[in-house]
Amino acid sequence: MSLSVRFSHVVKEFGPVRVLHGVDFALEAGRVVGLLGENGAGKSTLMKILAGYERPTGGQLLVDGIERHFASARDAEALGIALIHQEFNLAEHLSIAQNIFLGHEKTRGWLLDHRAMARDAAQYLEQVGLDVDANTRVSELIVAEKQLVEIAKALSRKARLLIMDEPTATLSPGETAKLFTLMARLKSEGVTIVYISHKLDEMEKHTDEVVVMRDGKFVTRAHTADVTRQQMANLMVGRDVSDMFLPKAPPPASAPVLLGVSGLTVPGWVENLGFDVRAGEILGFAGLVGAGRTEAFESIVGLRPRSAGTVAIAGQSVKIRSPREAMEHGLTYLSEDRKGKGLHMDLGLRENLTMMTLERDAKPWVDTKAGRAALDQAIADFGIRLRDPDCVARSLSGGNQQKLALAKYLRPGPKVVVLDEPTRGVDVGAKRDIYALIHRLAAEGRAVVVISSELIELIGLCHRVAVLHGGRLNAVLGPDQLTEENLISHATNTHH
Ligand SMILES: Nc1ncnc2c1ncn2[C@@H]1O[C@H](COP(=O)(O)OP(=O)(O)OP(=O)(O)O)[C@@H](O)[C@H]1O
Ligand SMILES: [Mg+2]
Incomplete structure (x- = not known):
């Protein structure tokens, strides 16, 4: 049921610009792996390659030991790999249900089965805790709601490997808690999960291990239980980053x-x-x-x-x-x-x-x-x-x-x-x-x-x-x- 993945010397160039410099590591089946790294380290790019949105310019991608060349996200989805995008990838002018089933439309005979799609979409929305009519246009949603639709869409693809690229960045604490319940359920069903976040407390609580990337390369990996949050921060930045906040200097009472x-x-x-x-x-x-x-x-x-x-x-x-x-x-x-x-x-x-x-x-x-x-x-x-x-x-x-x-x-x-x-x-x-x-x-x-x-x-x-x-x-x-x-x-x- 779960998928394992190996990246072998994966390189990605955008024109003359090289952003992945030969990435090597493996994702074990059925685990939750946290992917850590500074802004621009290459996390999203690597995951887009895994999910078929980008093609590597070098190296290999092996899924369950077999080398794969995805021509599009559909190819990756066919193997059960789905990506929840960091920058949402929704069609704003379409409804929630249309977005969820985009490219996977349900049909009855020759016709689109709007009723079935709305009904199933509602089910996915319930799972992610979004209480909005599935016929609502995406452009009318607030950011957190768009994020939940992104997640519902990935769920509908019945992934065996689910990549979540900073899914909680826009969510409230309540929605976040629901997402982690959902994640635990998927894990218990054997889904392999890659979890990207800059929130180190989430990494600490919800991942089995962490993989650190820096400057387009794999740096290190560790069992989550073996590293502290401070160590995670230092590993990804490559230097000591304690003291996040400066002392506060409140303005005088006379300030206008x-x-x-x-x-x-x-x-x-x-x-x-x-x-x-x-x-x-x-x-x-x-x-x-x-x-x-x-x-x-x-x-x-x-x-x-x-x-x-x-x-x-x-x-x-x-x-x-x-x-x-x-x-x-x-x-x-x-x-x-x-x-x-x-x-x-x-x-x-x-x-x-x-x-x-x-x-x-x-x-x-x-x-x-x-x-x-x-x-x-x-x-x-x-x-x-x-x-x-x-x-x-x-x-x-x-x-x-x-x-x-x-x-x-x-x-x-x-x-x-x-x-x-x-x-x-x-x-x-x-x-x-x-x-x-x-x-x-x-x-x-x-x-x-x-x-x-x-x-x-x-x-x-x-x-x-x-x-x-x-x-x-x-x-x-x-x-x-x-x-x-x-x-x-x-x-x-x-x-x-
Ligand atoms: N389509 C593109 N064309 C050119 N450069 C790109 C493109 N997509 C990404 N890059 C570059 O690739 C590098 C890695 O970006 P990526 O989005 O993978 O970083 P990230 O680790 O996900 O960062 P963040 O934590 O900020 O999301 C960056 O320098 C970025 O500018
Ligand atoms: Mg990113």
Whole structure:
């Protein structure tokens, strides 16, 4: 039932750029293997080769001892290999059911059997805990829901080897717990699982062994029980990465309020939300998926209609109808949906970086020198790892796309910075760099808002944390109240 796999000297080149340098290791049947490595190490690329989405330019892939050349994902699927994509691979304009059965449509005679597909899709949705009608269009879903559809789709392929590429990056704790229950069940049914994540606590709890990749090569493997989280972090980065967080320096009480929001109501999402962020302050936003955090800020920058509420920037009441107007007022919002809203995937890195300031600088020609300088700066500030500066955004690894998006949105030099899940999919080393950068933004006198689902991050980084539950502000926790227990109890409304 389970599949075993051996990679033998696997090489992958994109044009002149070599990203896998001869990878050698084996996946034993029926085990859960955690695949660790920094952003750009080659994890996703190697797994796309295994799942038939990419072809190796050298070396061999053996499945159950037999050499295979997959011409497409269908070939891999025929052997029972399925991949849950890191960057979702869904057709936005199709329904959930259509996506799940894409390429495997059920038919009755000559006709598509929509009823059967909707019924079966509903079953898979239930297994992953997504309570949405299977006929809903994917474009209407929020990111976490898209992730669950991706998982349901892989389940429908009845995989014997299932690759999960950072599946929990966008999920809430509840959804994550469900996913691990599902994973345990699949394992007990003999499915071989490759699990990719930058969340080392997940690696520790849910894998049998870990394989570490660095710079397109296999580095080492270990039984999970034999290594600590700190050792995992050091192995993947190749240097010591303790001390993730810098000491906090809260702003003085006299610091001016740079962002003031009051009475904000977004129909269906947020009710009567009010808060202030001062210069030099890092205010966190905690809450479960659906608590309204993203929707509140989408409304503040004009992406979502509101029925009531005022927004003031540096004491001036402002009317903002679009993210561009927000930027003109000095407020930048980096969306959690970097693929949908943050980056232009088919444009180059320089074009992405200079896009936001293009109109401000209003030059009638394309300033390639400025673009190059911007890219060099971004590489230095954000530790973007790339092999080809002329590539398009899509060909960066997931974590490096996130760093590029950060660089792009911070280039205009805003007074108020709102970062929605800024370290999603980012490796430990880069995470520490981003935390240091957020500290620097605050130290420069900006007001920073960090929306995050990682409690450790909120506690380690923020001066205060606002907790939303069901669209209402449940609490604002100060430095001495910032504990995981407090955050969870307010986020789930079980606080007494
Ligand atoms: N289509 C492509 N064209 C050119 N280069 C690519 C392409 N896809 C990936 N790369 C490059 O291959 C390298 C490995 O990327 P990959 O996505 O496999 O990394 P990863 O280990 O999954 O990283 P992350 O943790 O950020 O997801 C990166 O340098 C990336 O820029
Ligand atoms: Mg990846």
